[in-house]
Amino acid sequence: MATYKLCIKCLTLNLSRELFTQDTNGRWDTETWRPVLSGSRSELQKRYDTCGLCRLLLLTLNANTYAVSDQVEDFEWEAAWVLNDLDYRDAELIPHRKGSGLCVVRKAWFDAPVNLIQLVEDETVIDEPLYGRHRGIDVDIDRILSWFQFCQREHDDNCSAAFLNVTQRPVPTLMIDVIDKCLKPADTGVKYTALSYVWGRNNEPQTRESTLQEFSEIGAFDRVTLPRTIEDAIAVTVALGFRNLWIDSLCIVQDRAKEKLDLINAMDSIYSQAALTLVAATGDTAHSGLSGWSRESREEVRELTATIAPDLTIGVLPPCGHLIETCDWVQRGWTYQEGVLSNRCLIFLEGQIYFMCRKNLWREDLVGGLPTTNFSGSPFLGRPDENWNSSPQPILEELIGYYSPRILTFPSDITYAFRGIENAIGPAIGGTQFFFGLTSCAFDASLLWTKKSRNEVLTRRPGAPSWSWMGWEGATSYLATSYFIDEIDWLTTRTWVDWYIVDDSDNLVYVWDSTRDTIVVNQSPKGDLKLQGKSQPIWCYGSSLEENPFGRQTVLWPVHERPPALNASTVPRGFPYLAFVTVHSIFNMRVVSQQHNITSTYIDICDKGGLVCGTLGDYYLSDIPSPDDGIKSVEIIIISYADEGLTHFFTAGKNIKEIYGEFEVEPLPTIAFNVLVVAPHTQRLGIYERVGSGFLLKDALFRGLEPPTWKQIVLG
Known part of the structure; x- marks a missing residue:
């Protein structure tokens, strides 16, 4: 971790630990924005190697959404103190658990901040959440296990049963035994991890009829060259104490058409029943590896900190939400339902590891993990706010809004890559049929x-x-x-x-037939169902009659x-x-x-x-x-x-x-x-x-x- 001096301009801030631990009312909105430092980007470039704060200010500017480069013309910037809760803005936190960070934006443009410069300390010095902590060059497995165990102990039901009502099917037919390094038939009730990653164009080897017997022999995966992401996933699974791992390219026999289709249609069950989903969020191929697992990928992130005094280290701590929104994994179609349907995700992203469940977000570079219901990163995993007072139809429409921009290598996969979402949310809409993502009811x-x-x-x-x-x-x-003011009245x-x-x-x-579909038809008084513990109306036509097939009240x-x-x-x-x-x-x-x-x-x-x-x-x-x-x-x-x-x-x-x-x-x-x-x-x-x-x-x-x-x- 490098030690830097401060330039004359940055010295005027009189930076201290107390400035970063105070609770400020500042936000990055125009009403509470109070600049304390300003200048030009070219000035920061000149002092990049000599002033620790100028170095971090430039890194923060370059990481913003407008992603400026060295070739871009010079511009003015300004910085202000704001609350350091970008990932947790909607969480119910008591004031003393928040601190402050330096937010820098392009002057006059007022872009939403991507990164904050925050205090970084050892946990032996401070144990309050939302302060940065020194992150080792090696992964702290015990810390990751403590996140997982806390989730299991404190809110297992909340993280296993969300608004998605996943049908519990038998587990997949094959699993990777990470100890024996081979494929084995899955035992009923076995605990396993699952991998969500971007395939890319060359994701070999894959399990086919011709390789199934070979891959079923003990030590098989030591004798073949696996893509880096899959090798890392096996290593992580071993380190966390699990024996079984599910990966689509190896656990689905690719040339068994019917079996493959059956498993594709069961993705909701596969990922929701996994004890933990490993998310390779950085990298556009199966050879990219799990960023943040290897030492070399972790070293790059350590460069985002600077010691500017014997007792004061600061660093750029990017919000998880922004990183997820812009990563390779979130751009791909198949990975969408894998993230939505997983109860717990261990996310490998830009050299860091994050643990995200339906209630909490933990990260290596922040002390503690805080309960939260709608932090800014959560929509990018496709999980709507659990406090929505809404029926399942608009929740489905929200999910469609997140899924539709995603990219598919094969456009015809559009229906299959969304099938898990339909299977999962369908029961909440009474078992309605889907026609290419549209509900029949x-x-x-x-x-x-x-x-x-x-x-x-x-x-x-x-x-x-x-x-x-x-x-x-x-x-x-x-x-x-x-x-809509009254959706059911509108439909009928x-x-x-x-x-x-x-x-x-x-x-x-x-398209609609109440005698064919299993949905309970809403009559007056309106029917409802329990969603997140609340009564929610189902958008639905009336009972089908020969002369009135859609059961409308008036036409x-x-x-x-x-x-x-x-x-x-x-x-x-x-x-x-x-x-x-x-x-x-x-x-x-x-x-x-x-x-x-x-x-x-x-x-x-x-x-x-x-x-x-x-x-x-x-x-x-x-x-x-x-x-x-x-x-x-x-x-x-x-x-x-x-x-x-x-x-x-x-x-x-x-x-x-x-x-x-x-x-x-x-x-x-x-x-x-x-x-x-x-x-x-x-x-x-x-x-x-x-x-x-x-x-x-x-x-x-x-x-x-x-x-x-x-x-x-x-x-x-």
């Missing part, structure tokens, strides 16, 4: 996904239908459903489409004429086509840009007279006109009434307010429709694809380029 609501941001680019994903978010690569979210009174789907057996069936048709019956004989088979009858029309769309800022660009729907009568939250195709190109005609289908909770969102656009003014809005079912933009499939005659979504004012329905008509639609 609330299908109209599940269709209301949209791009996560206006500048997000969605591209078509092969192997999944366009009507599902799985059919598009890119980040999606459920903005519309988050504003503000929708009208009878949705059909072509199933795996090429049969045309209803408010968008036009006076009743719809014709679906002609099932004309619906193609062989793909999960969505078939239905609804109102179809053609309108113009016009792109409007505010202040040349792409994030504030939105798309107007215009009637035949050019009057703005709606808005498109997104449009996925590349033929979108620029603001200078004028208008483009698009086909629109009406799928439901917009919920009244969307009033302020729908009227947020400048042009909408110009037309309607600030008025007292009556319930939105009389105001607007949810609509989809559709386009003919380029290769399949008679098939449409979903290419956008938005809202259309109800009174504009008859002002389109063509009169609204009932039309049978088949979406591919």
